[in-house]
Amino acid sequence: MDLHVDPAGPGGVRKGLMNALREAVRGGRxxxxTRLPSxxxxxxxxxIARNTVAxxxxxxxxxxxxxxRQGSGTRVAERAVPLPEPPARGRREPGAPVYSLRPGTPDLSAFPRAEWLKAARRALTDAPDEALGYDDPRGRRELRQALAEYLARARGVRADPERIVVCSGFAQGLLVLGRTLRRLGVRDVAVxxxxxxxxxxxxRDSGLGTPALPWGARGSDTEALELLAPGAVxxxxxxxxxxxxxxxxxRRSAAVDWARRNGGLIVxxxxxxxxxxxxxxxxxxQDLDPERVVYLGTASKSLAPGLRLGWMVLPRRLVPEIMRDKGPGWGCGALDQLTLAEFITSGAYDRHIRLMRTRYRRRRDQLVAALAERAPQVRATGIAAGLHAVLELPSGTEQSVIRAANWQGLSVHGLAEFTRPDAILTERRDALVVGYAAPSESAWPGTLDALCRALP
Structure with a gap:
């Protein structure tokens, strides 16, 4: 191989060799x-020293x-960097990702704009004048009714409109609930x-302790609630x-039994x-005991987090307590609520869910197939549901894979980011938490390719 390596350059021989190889790839030589020499x-x-080349x-x-790849040697990547510029919004800032696999984020490009606009027009046309005034802090009755019917049908939740409180996303619901529990004397919420x-x-901002449940092969050990003795979990x-x-x-049964015996609450x-x-x-x-479980849901994953719409289905005794802490200043936009109610009752919500379920399943299958072909030592788990997968990595490689992904212009998240420092685990794992729903349809192939190039 014809390479000119400058050993006197910045970083010495290794850096000089790397620069020479980059220039050879960039220039087309x-x-x-191309398979490189051993x-x-x-x-x-x-x-030069063999370790320097390695x-x-x-x-x-x-x-x-x-x-x-073992058995095939070292080759020039099929799509070697530099990465293509992102579309139409100016040049990429140094270090800014081109692709994202952020877990918990849906495909925002798939938001049903036309159907949502139709629902908004119908909702605004039919809205009574009083809907534009100061609203019930529980949320619009139309939305609470629509949610009660949908949640019973789709999720088996036992609810009526009087038990539902609309909130500005999950975070607001949890914050209000935390304040209420602390005021009622709860000191700890196990997580x-x-x-x-x-x-x-x-x-913690609500003044609550957050002791950790142990984790094992069957998930969170809810039997430990007896020992931890929190007021809620x-x-x-x-x-x-x-x-x-x-x-x-x-463990589902153990959690409910604990709540019944001890007057506890499951969130x-x-x-x-x-x-x-x-x-x-x-x-x-919640279906196992509606008086011991607070059910929290949101439109953030099914539609878009920017809607800022979520809901709590509460035990009856908690409704007035939550209202005392939520109050009128924590309400949500009435027109958005009416639009979501119309979107649900018209059937557009169900159609959108069916469409996205098919799309996300296809992406999940493509991810699994790509791993089998290009990174067979990486196993995808937790893939029977949801918008993300856990990619189990060889021990000790999580941070190096994240760095490799960053070089590909890919934003990924390691399992360590979601693990409590004081977590009680049967074993610690190296893994990526990959949100395969996040990219747009046009960006998905490039994102998947960048991911596979970063994996060991």
């Missing part, structure tokens, strides 16, 4: 797919210039060892975030309950 051979040719190869693989630190922070029982498994039936976060692919939907935990 090493086209995509590290031993190139070291002999250039008169380190340079490894760094260029991480950056996306090269690929390395899962895996989850969002943001949610734990909302509870926050769970994602239908599809644990981020691990992607449903709470084991025995159920059903964040993506509509999206099930390979198994029957897991019904809401």
């Amino acid at each position: 090493l086209p995509p797919g 590290s031993r051979t190139l070291a002999v040719d250039l008169g 380190d340079a190869y490894a760094d260029l693989v991480a950056e996306g210039w090269l690929t390395s 899962e060892s895996y989850g969002l630190d943001f949610h734990r922070g909302l509870l 926050l769970l994602t029982p239908g599809h644990q975030f981020p691990m992607g498994v449903p709470l084991h039936p025995e 159920e976060d059903d964040y993506d309950g509509e999206f099930r692919y390979d198994r029957q939907p897991v019904g809401a935990l």
Whole structure:
């Protein structure tokens, strides 16, 4: 191989070799797919140490210039960097991602704008004058009625409009609930060892402790609630975030039994309950005891987080207590509420869910197929439902894979980001939490390709 390596350049021999290889790829002298000499051979040719060549190869693989597979050697990547510019919004800032696999985010380009506009026009045309005034802090009656009927049909939630409180997304609902529980004398709300630190922070901001439930093969160990003795527990029982498994039936029962015996409360976060692919939907935990479970849902995953619409289905005794802390200053826009009510009752919401369920399942299948072909040592788990998958990595590689993804212009999140520092786990894993729903349809192929190039 004809390379000019400047050992006196910045960074010494290794940096000089890396720069020479980059220039050879960029200039076309090493086209995509070209197999490079082994590290031993190139070291002999250039008169440098073999470890220097091996380190340079490894760094260029991480950056996306090269690929390395056991049995096929090191080759120039099929789509080597530099990455294409993002479409139509100016040049990419240094370090800014071109692609995103953020978990918990739907495909925003698929928002049903035309159907939503129709629903908004009908809602505005039919809205009574009083809807434009100061509204009931529980939310518009039309939306609460529509939600009661939909949740009973789609999620098995036992509700009537008087038990439903509309809120500005999940975060507001959890914050209000946390304040109410603290005022009623609750000191601790147990949480899962895996989850969002943001949610734990909302509870801590309300003055509540957040002890961790142990995690094992069957999910969160709700039997530990007896020992922890909190006043309430926050769970994602239908599809644990981020691990992607449903709470084991025995542990669902254990949580409800604990709440009944001790006067405790279960806070159920059903964040993506509509999206099930390979198994029957897991019904809401709330159905087991509506007086011991607060059900929290949102339009953030099914439609878009920018709508800022969520809902709480409350035990009857908690409705006046929540209203005392929520008050009129925490209401939601009446016209948006009326539009969502019309969107649901017209059937447009169900049609959109069916469409997106098919689209997300197809992406999930493409992700699994790409891994089998290009990164067979990486296993996808938690894929029977939801908008994300957990990609289990070889031990000790999580941070290096994240760095490699960043070189590809890809924003990814490691499992460590969603793990409490004091988590009680049977084992710690290296993994990525990949939100395959987030890219637009046009960006999905490039995103998937960039991901596969970053994996070991």
